[in-house]
Amino acid sequence: MSAISIKKLNKFYDSNHVIRDASIEIESNSFTVLVGPSGCGKSTILRMIAGLEDVDSGTISIDGNVVNSLHPKERGIAMVFQSYALYPHMTVFDNIGFGLRLEGQRKHEIEAGVSEAARILKIEDLLDRKPRQLSGGQRQRVAIGRAITRKPKVFLFDEPLSNLDAALRVQMRVELAKLHDQLDATMLYVTHDQTEAMTMADKIIVLDKGEVSQAGAPLELYNSPKNSFVASFIGSPTMNFLKARAVAVTKGSVTIKLLDDLELKIANGDTAVSVDDELTLGVRPENLSLVQAPKAHCTGKVSVVEQLGSQTFLYLETADGPLILEADGSTKIKVGDLAPISFDVKRCHLFNKHHQKI
Amino acid sequence: MKQTVSLAPFASPFAGHVEMSKFRKFLPPFLLLSPSIVLLLTFVHIPAIHTIYLSFFSTPKGRRPSKFKGLENYQDMIADPVFWKVLGNNVIYAITTIPASIIIALIMAQLVNSALPGRPFLRFSFFLPVVLPLIAVGNIWLFFYLPGFGLIDQIGSLFGLPNTNILGSSETVLWGIVGVSIWKESGFYMIFFLAALQGIPRDLKEAAYIEGASNWQIFRRITLPLITPTILFISVIATINAFIRIEHLFSMTQGGPNYNSALLLYYLYENAFVFWDTAYAIAQSVFLIVLLSIIGIGQIFLMDRRVHYQ
Amino acid sequence: MPSERPDWTLRAPPKTWDEQLEIAKKLTVKDASGTVTQYGIRIPSAGFPSWLFSGIVYGNGGKITNGLGTATFIDSPEVIDALEKLVALSTTEGVMRPGILEWGATPQAFFEGQTAMMWTTTGNLTNVSKNAPFDWGVAMLPGLKQNGAPTGGGNFFLSKDLSGDELSATIDFVKWISAPAQSIAWTKATGYVSPRAETYETAAMKAFLAEFPYPIIAKNQLQYAGPEFSTYENPKTVGIFNRAIEAVMLGEKQPAPAMKEAQAAIEEILKDYR
Numbered sequence: 014m015s016a017i018s019i020k021k022l023n024k025f026y027d028s029n030h031v032i033r034d035a036s037i038e039i040e041s042n043s044f045t046v047l048v049g050p051s052g053c054g055k056s057t058i059l060r061m062i063a064g065l066e067d068v069d070s071g072t073i074s075i076d077g078n079v080v081n082s083l084h085p086k087e088r089g090i091a092m093v094f095q096s097y098a099l100y101p102h103m104t105v106f107d108n109i110g111f112g113l114r115l116e117g118q119r120k121h122e123i124e125a126g127v128s129e130a131a132r133i134l135k136i137e138d139l140l141d142r143k144p145r146q147l148s149g150g151q152r153q154r155v156a157i158g159r160a161i162t163r164k165p166k167v168f169l170f171d172e173p174l175s176n177l178d179a180a181l182r183v184q185m186r187v188e189l190a191k192l193h194d195q196l197d198a199t200m201l202y203v204t205h206d207q208t209e210a211m212t213m214a215d216k217i218i219v220l221d222k223g224e225v226s227q228a229g230a231p232l233e234l235y236n237s238p239k240n241s242f243v244a245s246f247i248g249s250p251t252m253n254f255l256k257a258r259a260v261a262v263t264k265g266s267v268t269i270k271l272l273d274d275l276e277l278k279i280a281n282g283d284t285a286v287s288v289d290d291e292l293t294l295g296v297r298p299e300n301l302s303l304v305q306a307p308k309a310h311c312t313g314k315v316s317v318v319e320q321l322g323s324q325t326f327l328y329l330e331t332a333d334g335p336l337i338l339e340a341d342g343s344t345k346i347k348v349g350d351l352a353p354i355s356f357d358v359k360r361c362h363l364f365n366k367h368h369q370k371i
Numbered sequence: 372m373k374q375t376v377s378l379a380p381f382a383s384p385f386a387g388h389v390e391m392s393k394f395r396k397f398l399p400p401f402l403l404l405s406p407s408i409v410l411l412l413t414f415v416h417i418p419a420i421h422t423i424y425l426s427f428f429s430t431p432k433g434r435r436p437s438k439f440k441g442l443e444n445y446q447d448m449i450a451d452p453v454f455w456k457v458l459g460n461n462v463i464y465a466i467t468t469i470p471a472s473i474i475i476a477l478i479m480a481q482l483v484n485s486a487l488p489g490r491p492f493l494r495f496s497f498f499l500p501v502v503l504p505l506i507a508v509g510n511i512w513l514f515f516y517l518p519g520f521g522l523i524d525q526i527g528s529l530f531g532l533p534n535t536n537i538l539g540s541s542e543t544v545l546w547g548i549v550g551v552s553i554w555k556e557s558g559f560y561m562i563f564f565l566a567a568l569q570g571i572p573r574d575l576k577e578a579a580y581i582e583g584a585s586n587w588q589i590f591r592r593i594t595l596p597l598i599t600p601t602i603l604f605i606s607v608i609a610t611i612n613a614f615i616r617i618e619h620l621f622s623m624t625q626g627g628p629n630y631n632s633a634l635l636l637y638y639l640y641e642n643a644f645v646f647w648d649t650a651y652a653i654a655q656s657v658f659l660i661v662l663l664s665i666i667g668i669g670q671i672f673l674m675d676r677r678v679h680y681q
Numbered sequence: 682m683p684s685e686r687p688d689w690t691l692r693a694p695p696k697t698w699d700e701q702l703e704i705a706k707k708l709t710v711k712d713a714s715g716t717v718t719q720y721g722i723r724i725p726s727a728g729f730p731s732w733l734f735s736g737i738v739y740g741n742g743g744k745i746t747n748g749l750g751t752a753t754f755i756d757s758p759e760v761i762d763a764l765e766k767l768v769a770l771s772t773t774e775g776v777m778r779p780g781i782l783e784w785g786a787t788p789q790a791f792f793e794g795q796t797a798m799m800w801t802t803t804g805n806l807t808n809v810s811k812n813a814p815f816d817w818g819v820a821m822l823p824g825l826k827q828n829g830a831p832t833g834g835g836n837f838f839l840s841k842d843l844s845g846d847e848l849s850a851t852i853d854f855v856k857w858i859s860a861p862a863q864s865i866a867w868t869k870a871t872g873y874v875s876p877r878a879e880t881y882e883t884a885a886m887k888a889f890l891a892e893f894p895y896p897i898i899a900k901n902q903l904q905y906a907g908p909e910f911s912t913y914e915n916p917k918t919v920g921i922f923n924r925a926i927e928a929v930m931l932g933e934k935q936p937a938p939a940m941k942e943a944q945a946a947i948e949e950i951l952k953d954y955r
Contacts, residue, residue, distance in 0.1 A: 513783075517783070518782075519793070519795040520795065533716050534716070536779065536780035539778075539780030539781035540779070627781065628726075628781040628930070629924045629925075629931060630924060631931070645916045645917075646914070646916050648917070
């Protein structure tokens with residue numbers, strides 16, 4: 014059963030239609046990531062689930078109950094804010110126990126709840142401190158601890174790692190994933206960072222301009238993007254896009270011609286495409302390779318070499334447009350060299366002029 | 372230390388270089404502070420001490436020069452029933468205007484800070500009294516209070532209430548003054564509260580709201596603790612104002628009738644510049660300075676323990 | 682100057698305190714609930730009640746100072762009696778609004794029908810003639826035993842250090858400012874009495890008074906008037922006197938003890954000057 018089920022959700026700010034007919038299913042105990050560029054409406058959806066924003070139309074259900082008009086505390090959710098939103102005048106103990114205290118729990122119950130959360134997050138020795146005496150990572154843990162004590166059905170995270178430095182972010186990613194296994198709860202996580210989405214999620218929901226662009230498992234989105242937006246958003250470095258035109262269509266394949274008359278035969282399903290259609294060819298850097306000149310589809314001039322050790326990214330200028338190519342870490346190629354390039358035609362994507370995959 | 376020595380090649384590396392470097396260490400900060408020290412001494416400390424000194428002398432009158440009287444001015448003060456009356460008035464004035472104007476200011480700031488329709492108009496209305504000089508405010512309220520045809524009696528007559536003579540009766544005149552002060556000061560304090568409220572991140576209130584806090588609990592447990600520095604600041608300002616802002620008395624009651632609305636500073640003024648009994652006025656000044664110092668320091672000590680500074 | 686409201690039926694103004702009280706009672710109007718909607722009389726008192734009060738004292742045959750500034754007689758029976766009579770207007774007689782009454786609001790109260798008669802400064806005469814929306818009149822202050830009135834105004838002081846051109850210029854200025862031409866303009870604009878008797882002999886003043894005769898009443902009343910309270914350390918002594926009158930009007934003190942107390946306090950100050 015879905016932990017959260019969102020149907021035809023809409024939200025307007027004055028005349029701005031910020032969420033458009035969004036329908037989302039979030040499975041119980043999943044780690045689902047809502048991802049998209051800033052302004053895509055991901056935080057707004059999270060805040061609507063939390064009860065911080067009103068729903069203009071559509072329904073939000075948690076565990077089968079429509080919660081549109083319920084107070085946040087009745088929704089069985091807990092939220093971790095980007096700023097952590099720790100109460101600066103309270104100790105860590107009081108911060109974590111605040112919700113329990115509001116529920117009118119007894120002193121020993123509050124103490125038990127707080128120490129349980131502190132144990133899970135390994136912050137037992139910080140309980141007497143004030144937030145200003147904590148590091149960013151410690152504050153993050155306290156914020157999560159505050160969510161844990163309320164034993165929610167759903168944890169909502171609003172860009173919780175964006176205020177941390179890079180190293181700490183990687184570490185917290187791992188810890189959040191572990192925490193998810195440990196708590197066995199549904200987690201909905203909002204981020205603009207596709208790496209976080211890819212590394213943490215069971216399921217990714219990509220939002221674009223208030224609409225759900227595609228939802229699915231990380232690799233499903235990576236390998237079979239439904240449209241050029243998802244294709245470009247997921248994956249780093251981003252997918253290469255080249256202008257193309259269909260020159261021959263057969264059952265199961267399309268032959269396209271690029272700007273410099275290079276012809277490629279790309280595998281294609283049943284989607285309708287006709288000769289002379291304007292298309293976009295999408296190919297990821299790792300689906301391009303350096304080959305011996307005779308086997309090459311085309312050549313490109315190397316403008317930038319990015320060596321990461323395990324692999325090397327080459328930024329190439331070709332007659333068909335700019336390309337990024339992933340070569341192995343030991344390549345000797347230099348800026349200014351002419352690189353012979355081969356396309357893995359089984360791994361190429363074609364998009365029509367409406368940006369939809371064909 | 373090494374750096375100091377290396378920067379002072381003429382200093383002996385042996386005896387005395389520690390003293391020398393100490394001197395060199397303290398001289399620049401002292402020089403930088405000296406303009407402020409000179410100004411403070413000239414305009415604050417020396418006049419204050421001089422005032423205390425003068426309070427032991429009599430008022431020079433015509434051919435009789437000032438002569439040493441010891442504590443006589445203070446004894447006169449203690450024996451003066453009017454002094455006790457105005458001091459009592461001032462205490463009542465302070466303990467009513469301060470909490471009332473702070474509470475009203477906080478309520479107005481909350482109102483103005485919330486998403487109400489007509490917010491700019493509300494802000495303007497609440498702030499209006501602040502830009503008016505107190506003496507003009509006194510004049511406006513003089514008309515509100517006029518017996519028979521003043522605003523208050525006109526409104527009262529709609530409800531069949533009898534006419535009042537607020538500024539002309541000993542029981543009500545001080546409350547008339549208190550009302551003016553609250554009206555005037557609340558708008559001013561509201562500005563500080565508004566700034567403090569807007570300094571509280573929205574996330575904090577949202578976090579508490581999600582955790583199930585009611586509006587009152589959010590106010591009591593989140594907002595109020597976070598604005599305690601502002602409350603302390605305003606209560607110090609308000610206490611001082613309760614003793615030094617008396618312009619409305621000039622335009623409204625002249626402290627009357629029969630000193631029923633006179634405050635300490637007004638009586639001090641009257642002694643100094645109407646009766647020209649300067650020695651007595653100086654003794655009252657000393658009393659006022661000591662009183663305000665004790666109140667101010669006490670407030671800071673008392674509240675410091677409960678104030679959360681971010 | 683008592684002035685009267687149009688809805689009175691008695692056309693003759695009161696000449697004595699008793700007549701004034703009798704008329705004031707008739708002119709005091711109450712509504713069905715017993716609330717007074719129009720008082721019979723109003724004698725303003727805010728700030729310096731001793732001024733008009735001294736007129737009542739003179740009308741009672743009393744004195745307030747010895748004229749030298751070294752002694753006051755404010756605990757005399759005439760003063761205490763006068764004060765009792767004044768306070769009675771708003772207490773036992775109920776013909777005057779209780780409490781301290783503002784000067785500035787007094788003409789307004791008269792115009793709006795909140796009081797049928799008022800005592801006020803001659804400087805209000807022009808104001809009343811311009812703004813009273815009804816027929817009205819002016820009379821001398823009614824006295825308890827005889828006519829009596831306070832005097833007021835300011836003084837020109839010539840410093841003893843002046844000499845030569847400065848002195849003659851100063852004298853010229855004082856002569857000029859009190860000359861009939863200036864005085865007539867002043868009297869016309871305000872109603873105040875002109876300081877020099879000769880002003881009243883000028884054709885211009887006669888013409889003005891022929892058209893608007895009320896200012897002459899104040900001038901004619903001067904023969905019954907007494908001096909304003911004035912002693913050494915005057916701000917302090919007159920302050921004590923004023924506060925004592927206020928205390929009585931507010932009901933905080935009784936007339937006799939209040940006046941005796943004030944007299945003793947003033948005595949304490951003035952004894953050094955004898």
